[in-house]
Amino acid sequence: MKKFSVRLLVICLAFLVSGCLVWFGGLAFLQKYTPYQDEVVILTSSTITDDKGTFTIAHIGSEVPQPSLLILPGKTMVTVPDGYGEYELGAILPLLNLEGKTEVYKRAVFSRILGVPVSAFFALPKPVVASDDFVQLRRVLRQTALTKLKQFELPWQEAALFPLLQLNPADAQATSLAEAQFRLQAALVRLVSRSELACTLAIVNTTEESGLAHQLATVLEQSGVRVVRTTDTAELREQSQLISDASRSECAWIVPLVQAWFFTPLEQKPSSEVTNEYRAWGVVFIGADAH
Numbered sequence: 418m419k420k421f422s423v424r425l426l427v428i429c430l431a432f433l434v435s436g437c438l439v440w441f442g443g444l445a446f447l448q449k450y451t452p453y454q455d456e457v458v459i460l461t462s463s464t465i466t467d468d469k470g471t472f473t474i475a476h477i478g479s480e481v482p483q484p485s486l487l488i489l490p491g492k493t494m495v496t497v498p499d500g501y502g503e504y505e506l507g508a509i510l511p512l513l514n515l516e517g518k519t520e521v522y523k524r525a526v527f528s529r530i531l532g533v534p535v536s537a538f539f540a541l542p543k544p545v546v547a548s549d550d551f552v553q554l555r556r557v558l559r560q561t562a563l564t565k566l567k568q569f570e571l572p573w574q575e576a577a578l579f580p581l582l583q584l585n586p587a588d589a590q591a592t593s594l595a596e597a598q599f600r601l602q603a604a605l606v607r608l609v610s611r612s613e614l615a616c617t618l619a620i621v622n623t624t625e626e627s628g629l630a631h632q633l634a635t636v637l638e639q640s641g642v643r644v645v646r647t648t649d650t651a652e653l654r655e656q657s658q659l660i661s662d663a664s665r666s667e668c669a670w671i672v673p674l675v676q677a678w679f680f681t682p683l684e685q686k687p688s689s690e691v692t693n694e695y696r697a698w699g700v701v702f703i704g705a706d707a708h
């Protein structure tokens with residue numbers, strides 16, 4: 418009984434210390450150990466109000482020389498893919514939640530809107546209305562970090578995002594989606610190693626919608642993927658596939674970047690016969706489930 422009491426006391430003290438660190442801005446200490454490498458994270462509201470608040474884009478990770486934030490008005494009009502049409506940025510996540518869309522689908526929607534692979538999104542409980550002030554965002558990050566600590570989870574995402582909220586908000590403002598895309602794409606230029614240069618990709622569009630292969634290639638090239646061929650074929654596939662040379666583990670970093678563009682989980686298969694035919698490490702077949 419005494420041992421149990423001591424153990425419980427140690428756990429409570431550890432939680433108390435962690436909680437104090439989080440509440441008083443100590444999240445920054447976790448950033449140097451972050452599992453994120455080169456990620457784009459969206460911060461947007463999961464609920465909808467008359468004021469759509471702000472739409473925030475974070476570029477974070479241990480391989481990012483200068484992590485950054487971009488802020489757009491939530492009322493910015495954009496074209497939502499998959500036939501949705503025109504919507505305000507701040508209304509997109511609530512809309513997709515209402516329709517019961519999966520996390521994979523939501524990431525794909527934001528990836529196509531921004532033109533870069535989106536790794537995750539941070540769903541805020543309500544719109545952040547003060548675009549010139551990070552006080553509300555800091556409060557939300559602290560609260561979610563404390564919730565994770567109560568569940569004995571380390572708040573990695575909050576730790577990576579929190580230091581960015583010490584920056585000057587004026588430097589993060591973007592006047593339009595086009596400006597945000599330009600700044601984000603410039604920051605995402607990835608330096609690849611010599612072994613990664615051999616991780617080439619071919620993209621084959623099997624659908625009737627032209628331009629999809631080029632669209633995916635543009636997104637991937639922003640993240641350092643070498644696309645050596647884009648083509649169309651009349652051989653329609655219902656499900657999109659990534660066929661690759663499974664023996665080359667150094668190319669695995671490409672897989673989540675490709676997946677970020679697709680609405681459904683990407684089927685993956687090994688086949689040296691197919692990769693040899695296209696003279697690439699991997700071949701992406703865009704199927705009917707991609708549009």
